[in-house]
Amino acid sequence: MLHAEVKSETLKKLVDIVGTIVDEVKLNIGSDGINLKAVDPAHVAMVHLELTKNAFDSYEAQETELGLNLSKLEQFLKLSSSDEMVKIDHIEDENRLVLEVDKITQKMPLLDTAGMTDPNVPQLDLPIHLVIEGKHLLKGVKASQNISDHIALTAGPDGFDMFSEEDEDLVRLSLSKDDIKELDAPEEVRSLFALDYFSSMIKSVSGDTLIQLELGRDYPVKLEFDFAEGNGHVRFLLAPRIETS
Amino acid sequence: MSFNPADGEHFVKRNPRCILCRGTKNLCNRERCPVLVKYYSQVRSKQLTDSKDLFGSSPPGVFVGRYGYPKVDIGPLVPPFKGDTFEMDTPELWLGKSIDDIVDFRTSLVRGKYTVGVDDVDEGGRVVDYTRDMALCKEPAEVEAIFNKKPSGRITLSDSVQPYGPSAPIKKLDLGTLKIDRRLDRVYNDTDLKAVEAVLELYDKGVFVSKIQRAFSVGALGVDENRRFVPTRWSITAVDDNIGKNLREEVKEYRPIDEYRIYETWELDNRWIILMMPRTWIYELVEAWYPETAWNPYGKDIAIISSHEHYEGRKKYAEIGGCFYAARLAVAERLKEEGKQAGTVILRETHPGYIMPVGVWNVRENVRNALKNEPKKFETMKDALFYISTRLDIKIDVWIKNSEVLKDALYQTRLEDFGRGEKWA
Numbered sequence: 083m084l085h086a087e088v089k090s091e092t093l094k095k096l097v098d099i100v101g102t103i104v105d106e107v108k109l110n111i112g113s114d115g116i117n118l119k120a121v122d123p124a125h126v127a128m129v130h131l132e133l134t135k136n137a138f139d140s141y142e143a144q145e146t147e148l149g150l151n152l153s154k155l156e157q158f159l160k161l162s163s164s165d166e167m168v169k170i171d172h173i174e175d176e177n178r179l180v181l182e183v184d185k186i187t188q189k190m191p192l193l194d195t196a197g198m199t200d201p202n203v204p205q206l207d208l209p210i211h212l213v214i215e216g217k218h219l220l221k222g223v224k225a226s227q228n229i230s231d232h233i234a235l236t237a238g239p240d241g242f243d244m245f246s247e248e249d250e251d252l253v254r255l256s257l258s259k260d261d262i263k264e265l266d267a268p269e270e271v272r273s274l275f276a277l278d279y280f281s282s283m284i285k286s287v288s289g290d291t292l293i294q295l296e297l298g299r300d301y302p303v304k305l306e307f308d309f310a311e312g313n314g315h316v317r318f319l320l321a322p323r324i325e326t327s
Numbered sequence: 328m329s330f331n332p333a334d335g336e337h338f339v340k341r342n343p344r345c346i347l348c349r350g351t352k353n354l355c356n357r358e359r360c361p362v363l364v365k366y367y368s369q370v371r372s373k374q375l376t377d378s379k380d381l382f383g384s385s386p387p388g389v390f391v392g393r394y395g396y397p398k399v400d401i402g403p404l405v406p407p408f409k410g411d412t413f414e415m416d417t418p419e420l421w422l423g424k425s426i427d428d429i430v431d432f433r434t435s436l437v438r439g440k441y442t443v444g445v446d447d448v449d450e451g452g453r454v455v456d457y458t459r460d461m462a463l464c465k466e467p468a469e470v471e472a473i474f475n476k477k478p479s480g481r482i483t484l485s486d487s488v489q490p491y492g493p494s495a496p497i498k499k500l501d502l503g504t505l506k507i508d509r510r511l512d513r514v515y516n517d518t519d520l521k522a523v524e525a526v527l528e529l530y531d532k533g534v535f536v537s538k539i540q541r542a543f544s545v546g547a548l549g550v551d552e553n554r555r556f557v558p559t560r561w562s563i564t565a566v567d568d569n570i571g572k573n574l575r576e577e578v579k580e581y582r583p584i585d586e587y588r589i590y591e592t593w594e595l596d597n598r599w600i601i602l603m604m605p606r607t608w609i610y611e612l613v614e615a616w617y618p619e620t621a622w623n624p625y626g627k628d629i630a631i632i633s634s635h636e637h638y639e640g641r642k643k644y645a646e647i648g649g650c651f652y653a654a655r656l657a658v659a660e661r662l663k664e665e666g667k668q669a670g671t672v673i674l675r676e677t678h679p680g681y682i683m684p685v686g687v688w689n690v691r692e693n694v695r696n697a698l699k700n701e702p703k704k705f706e707t708m709k710d711a712l713f714y715i716s717t718r719l720d721i722k723i724d725v726w727i728k729n730s731e732v733l734k735d736a737l738y739q740t741r742l743e744d745f746g747r748g749e750k751w752a
Binding site: 121122123124125126127128202204205206231276278301302319321322323324325 | 638735738742745746
C-alpha cells in the first residue's frame with residue numbers, strides 16, 4: 083500500500099539520479115520511506131537511493147515493491163512544474179500506480195517485480211575519504227569531456243586531482259587541501275573511470291551539493307550525496323578501468 | 328609496395344583529415360576535394376548523349392542535391408537506353424560486382440536537375456510531381472527528359488551516395504506508365520503518419536532500404552506540413568539511423584549471446600571482421616585505410632578512425648560518418664532476427680584495391696552479407712582476438728589501441744570483480 087504526496091521536484095531528482103543507471107527499477111516501499119538499489123546492464127555502476135518519509139508532504143505505506151518504468155514517470159513529471167504536488171496512489175488489485183498533478187490523472191501499469199532482485203553490493207574497503215563541493219566535480223568533468231572518454235581521480239595527503247589525456251591533449255583540475263571540505267588521505271591513490279558513467283552520476287548535483295568520495299588504488303569509487311533537503315540520500319559505486327600493458 | 332605498412336604501430340595515424348572529411352567538410356579549404364578530383368580524372372569519359380533530349384528507362388532513380396540548401400536540385404536519374412534497369416539503382420543487388428562494374432553502369436545515369444525550395448513538395452510543378460511519382464515506383468519507368476543544355480561532367484563520387492553520371496538542368500519531363508509500389512503509396516497517402524513511423528513501416532513490410540531512402544528524399548513521407556525534399560546524402564543516413572535505432576531498442580530486450588563470435592567477409596579489397604561479444608549492446612566501427620586507398624590516397628601511413636556508441640546510443644553525429652549508421656542497421660537487424668543482443672565491434676581493413684568511394688551501401692550490404700555466414704565461435708575474448716590476428720594484417724594491439732569498445736571489454740572492470748557482499752559497505 084502506498085498513498086503519498088510529494089513535490090514534483092523530488093521525484094524528478096529521483097528519476098534523474100536513477101535513470102542514469104537503469105530504465106526500470108524496483109522501489110522498495112516501507113513504512114518509513116522508500117529505497118532502491120540498481121545496477122546498470124553492464125554491471126559497471128550501481129546506485130542505492132533512500133528517501134525518508136519526511137521528503138513527502140504526506141506518506142502512508144505498508145511494505146511492498148513497485149516495479150517502475152522511469153521513462154514513463156519522467157514523461158508524466160514533465161507535465162508539472164517543480165513545486166507542484168504529485169499525488170501517488172498504488173492500486174494493488176490492478177497493480178497500477180495512479181499519479182495526479184494539477185488537473186491531470188495518469189494510471190500507470192507497474193512492472194512485475196518477480197524478476198527484479200536487488201543487486202549484491204560489493205563490500206569495499208576504500209582507504210581515502212574526502213568531501214568536496216559539487217561545483218569542482220562538475221567543472222573537472224566538463225573539462226575532461228572536451229578531450230577524452232576517461233577520467234582519472236587521484237587523491238593524497240596534498241589534495242585531489244581530476245585528470246584526462248588523449249593523444250597529445252591533457253587536462254587537469256587540481257584541488258589543494260584548502261579547496262576540499264574534508265580530506266582523509268593517508269596515502270596517494272589513483273583510479274581511472276569511464277567518463278560517461280562518472281559524468282552521469284554527478285549530473286543531478288548542484289554546485290553547492292556536498293559530495294563524499296571514497297577512493298582506492300585501481301578500485302571502485304563510492305560517491306554519495308544528499309538531496310531533497312537532506313531527506314534523500316544517494317550512493318553510487320563505479321567500477322574502474324584497469325589498463326595493464 | 329615493398330613494406331607492409333601494417334608491420335608496426337609506427338605506421339598508424341589517427342583521425343587523418345581526409346578520412347574525417349571524405350569530401351564533405353572542406354577541411355583543406357580547397358575549392359574542390361582534391362581526392363575526388365583525382366578519381367574523376369581516372370574514370371573513362373563516356374559519350375552518353377549528344378543531344379539535349381534523352382529517352383530511357385529510369386531504374387527509377389532520383390537524386391536530391393545538397394548544394395544551395397534550402398534551394399536544392401532535384402530530378403531523375405535516367406540512362407540513355409531502355410530496358411530492365413532496376414538493378415542500376417538498387418545497391419542491395421550489387422554485392423560481388425567490381426568497382427569498375429559499378430562505376431561503369433552508374434556513369435550511364437544522367438542526372439536531371441531542377442531547382443526548387445525544399446518545402447515545395449506539393450506545389451512545385453510537374454517536374455517535382457513526376458520526380459516524386461518515380462520515387463514511389465517498383466519497376467523502371469520510361470522517361471523523356473529535355474534539358475536546357477547537353478549533359479556534362481563524367482561521374483560524381485561520394486562516400487555516402489552511390490556514383491552517378493553527367494548532369495544537366497531539366498526543361499521538360501515526361502513519363503510513361505508508372506507501376507507504383509503499393510507499400511510506398513500507402514505511406515505517401517497517409518499524411519498523418521510521422522516520417523520515422525513511415526520509414527519503420529516500410530522496413531517492416533520488406534521494402535529495400537534504398538527505396539525507403541529514395542522516398543524519404545523526395546518528401547513523400549511524414550506529416551503533411553513537415554514534408555520536404557531531403558538531400559539524398561542526408562536521406563541515406565537518416566533512414567539507416569532511424570531503422571537501426573529502432574532495431575537496437577528491440578534487441579536490447581533480448582538476452583545476450585552465449586559466446587564470442589566472429590563473422591567475416593572480403594570484398595572490393597576490404598576485409599571485414601565482425602566481433603560479437605556476450606554482453607549488452609555496445610557498438611563500434613573501426614576503419615583502417617591503407618595508403619593509396621580511397622580516403623588515404625596521399626598517406627604513407629595507415630590511417631585509422633573509429634566511432635562507437637554505448638548502451639544508450641549516441642547523440643553527436645558519428646565522426647566516421649554515415650557508414651557508422653549503415654553498419655549498425657546491419658548488426659541490429661541480424662541480432663533481432665536471432666532474438667539476442669550483443670556487444671559488437673566491426674574492424675574494416677581497407678587495402679589498396681579499394682581505389683575509390685562507391686557509397687555507404689557498400690558498408691551496409693557487406694556487413695549484412697558477412698552476418699549471413701556461420702560465425703566462428705570462441706569461449707574467451709583472448710581466443711577471439713587471437714583468431715582476428717590471423718585474419719587481419721594490422722596487429723591486434725593496434726586495433727585495441729584504436730577501439731574504445733575493445734578497450735572497454737579488456738580494461739573496464741565489473742563491480743562483481745571486487746567481491747560480493749550483501750550490505751552497502
